[in-house]
Amino acid sequence: MAAPEPEAPTTARSRAKDHSPWNWLLFIPIVVPLIPAFFNADSPRLFGFPRFYWLQLAWIILGVATTTLVYQMTKKRGGDR
Amino acid sequence: MWRDHLTEIIVFSLLFLLVSAMGFVAARWRAPRDMAHLDEWGLGGRSFGGWITWFLVGGDLYTAYTFVAVPALIFGAGAAGFFAVPYTIVIYPLVFLVLCRLWSVSHRHGFVTPADFVRNRFDSPILALLIAITGIVATMPYIALQLVGIEAVLKTMGVTGDSALARHLPIIIAFAILAAYTYQSGLRAPALIAFVKDSLIYIVILVAVVYLPYKLGGWGDIFDAADAKFKASPAPGDGILLNANNQLQYVTLAFGSALALFLYPHSITGVLASKNRDVIKRNMSALPAYSLLLGLIALLGYMAIAAGVKPLPGAKAGSVDGNTVVPLLFDSQFPDWFAGVAYGAIGIGALVPAAIMSIAAANLFTRNIYKEYLKRDASPAQEANVSKITSLVVKVGAVACIVFLDPQFSIDLQLIGGVIILQTLPAVALGLYTRWFHRGALIAGWVAGMGLGMWMLYQIGNPATGKKHFAGSAFPLEKFGFDTTKTIYVGIVAVLVNLAVAALLTLVLRAAKVADGVDATTPDDYFADEGDPRVTPGTERDADVAPEPVA
Numbered sequence: 001m002a003a004p005e006p007e008a009p010t011t012a013r014s015r016a017k018d019h020s021p022w023n024w025l026l027f028i029p030i031v032v033p034l035i036p037a038f039f040n041a042d043s044p045r046l047f048g049f050p051r052f053y054w055l056q057l058a059w060i061i062l063g064v065a066t067t068t069l070v071y072q073m074t075k076k077r078g079g080d081r
Numbered sequence: 082m083w084r085d086h087l088t089e090i091i092v093f094s095l096l097f098l099l100v101s102a103m104g105f106v107a108a109r110w111r112a113p114r115d116m117a118h119l120d121e122w123g124l125g126g127r128s129f130g131g132w133i134t135w136f137l138v139g140g141d142l143y144t145a146y147t148f149v150a151v152p153a154l155i156f157g158a159g160a161a162g163f164f165a166v167p168y169t170i171v172i173y174p175l176v177f178l179v180l181c182r183l184w185s186v187s188h189r190h191g192f193v194t195p196a197d198f199v200r201n202r203f204d205s206p207i208l209a210l211l212i213a214i215t216g217i218v219a220t221m222p223y224i225a226l227q228l229v230g231i232e233a234v235l236k237t238m239g240v241t242g243d244s245a246l247a248r249h250l251p252i253i254i255a256f257a258i259l260a261a262y263t264y265q266s267g268l269r270a271p272a273l274i275a276f277v278k279d280s281l282i283y284i285v286i287l288v289a290v291v292y293l294p295y296k297l298g299g300w301g302d303i304f305d306a307a308d309a310k311f312k313a314s315p316a317p318g319d320g321i322l323l324n325a326n327n328q329l330q331y332v333t334l335a336f337g338s339a340l341a342l343f344l345y346p347h348s349i350t351g352v353l354a355s356k357n358r359d360v361i362k363r364n365m366s367a368l369p370a371y372s373l374l375l376g377l378i379a380l381l382g383y384m385a386i387a388a389g390v391k392p393l394p395g396a397k398a399g400s401v402d403g404n405t406v407v408p409l410l411f412d413s414q415f416p417d418w419f420a421g422v423a424y425g426a427i428g429i430g431a432l433v434p435a436a437i438m439s440i441a442a443a444n445l446f447t448r449n450i451y452k453e454y455l456k457r458d459a460s461p462a463q464e465a466n467v468s469k470i471t472s473l474v475v476k477v478g479a480v481a482c483i484v485f486l487d488p489q490f491s492i493d494l495q496l497i498g499g500v501i502i503l504q505t506l507p508a509v510a511l512g513l514y515t516r517w518f519h520r521g522a523l524i525a526g527w528v529a530g531m532g533l534g535m536w537m538l539y540q541i542g543n544p545a546t547g548k549k550h551f552a553g554s555a556f557p558l559e560k561f562g563f564d565t566t567k568t569i570y571v572g573i574v575a576v577l578v579n580l581a582v583a584a585l586l587t588l589v590l591r592a593a594k595v596a597d598g599v600d601a602t603t604p605d606d607y608f609a610d611e612g613d614p615r616v617t618p619g620t621e622r623d624a625d626v627a628p629e630p631v632a
Contacts, residue, residue, distance in 0.1 A: 029174050030175065033166075033171055036331065036332060048294075048301030050322070053163070056163065057376045059167065059170050060376070063171075063369050066174065067177055071366060075362070
């Protein structure tokens with residue numbers, strides 16, 4: 001019979017790699033595209049696209065910007081290893 | 082009637098032959114010292130850099146389903162079909178967080194499949210077997226869906242006959258070729274072909290989204306034509322915007338599909354084949370380029386409405402095959418030779434994911450059924466061999482799905498697969514973060530989620546087609562006794578119940594002090610990166626082997 005093994009003994013170095021507060025930003029592109037109130041309307045149209053379509057396509061840019069920012073902010077520095 | 086499409090058939094055939102040749106040559110591309118190893122055949126040597134991973138995972142996630150079924154859904158139902166866009170936006174932040182950990186622990190321990198991870202994390206061969214079977218069963222209809230994509234193209238070119246055999250013969254030939262080069266080259270074949278596939282698709286779509294609106298009077302007119310069609314149709318759920326009843330379904334379907342997509346064995350195969358964590362993270366910023374493409378492809382459905390496309394008849398008398406709208410749109414609007422290129426793009430677009438999926442399913446069988454239960458001391462060469470043969474069997478199964486089932490329900494088949502694969506979320510995705518769940522509780526949660534999911538899918542009918550069961554994934558909440566006409570995605574409900582059962586039983590089993598096995602991974606494993614000491618894959622299998630020393 002074994003006791004449960006929680007992940008408590010994480011080393012400080014590992015925390016720096018994976019537990020950055022910047023990661024919380026990633027919840028923005030997970031939550032925002034899932035709120036229909038933002039995009040479920042026809043007007044204003046952009047290049048003939050109803051808002052429903054152009055705004056949801058614009059969330060792609062939001063996603064790219066956020067993942068790029070988080071990657072840049074959390075990537076290993078040169079002397080880390 | 083195929084004579085009218087001769088140019089298209091020739092261009093299509095040439096492209097198909099080109100990629101087939103590439104598939105066979107791929108065995109020598111970045112050639113390994115020893116191909117008779119599952120890491121080489123099934124994961125391309127775990128060595129793919131940024132560009133290859135981008136093409137491979139992009140070619141893997143955006144399948145023939147993308148090019149054929151999503152516009153078909155938009156053509157038929159309007160805005161509800163656009164869920165594919167939020168779905169493929171939400172997935173990348175999720176992968177960024179979760180699959181990096183899976184990559185690290187797999188790199189350290191030589192895991193090839195998600196079930197390998199579960200086996201070692203939770204010390205439970207039964208749970209690993211359930212995960213493996215879930216993965217294989219969910220992948221089968223997904224491969225079948227790829228065949229539907231090719232079939233839609235072949236049908237439009239008029240090369241499919243009327244009898245059951247003649248209708249499917251071209252597909253059987255195409256898949257026989259695919260099976261042969263996947264057998265020989267493993268994951269290297271789709272990785273190499275993905276370059277051709279994606280280049281063709283980008284060209285076709287860029288031309289389509291510039292040229293077609295110009296021909297059809299502009300984007301505004303296209304949306305207005307679609308609006309007019311949906312206003313005239315008697316169906317309550319369609320329209321170019323969502324209505325009050327399907328918004329919850331739209332959001333839960335997008336989120337649930339995103340959760341499901343990265344649990345699919347083939348996505349995990351693509352991610353594990355990359356060479357380090359940076360490659361994965363950088364790709365999560367670059368892969369959304371495909372989402373933009375997908376959004377534009379989806380709108381081809383509205384262009385088909387504006388162009389007055391009438392889908393070809395389906396397999397049953399009186400039904401229509403909605404999947405033919407995009408090929409028909411290309412046929413009516415493009416010159417023949419360019420339509421041929423577009424068809425080639427769709428056809429090859431089906432081959433890449435079908436190859437990766439069959440490899441992923443074969444790896445699951447080899448690692449978690451064959452090696453676990455049939456031959457414990459299998460050598461790496463034997464593992465690779467079993468995987469190669471299994472990949473053939475899987476493809477035969479997929480072809481059988483198409484021959485014996487109505488392809489009209491391809492998208493629903495895939496949605497059922499999504500519900501199934503979501504039930505591995507607690508063990509695989511949450512398991513990457515916590516060992517809190519009891520292995521027995523995870524098994525019980527899986528059973529509960531699976532049972533509820535199947536029951537809910539069984540309850541869903543479609544009055545329009547007269548189908549009483551398994552006609553979709555939008556579950557009317559009134560069947561739970563709520564006084565509402567809203568619908569919700571089955572997978573989300575099933576996985577929530579799965580989680581609730583797993584959490585409650587964990588408390589119970591802990592209180593009863595039921596044995597919970599030994600975790601063979603250490604917290605540090607989840608951050609390992611390229612250059613870390615790595616076990617030789619295939620040697621560490623048993624959970625009672627001492628954990629790797631902390632690097």
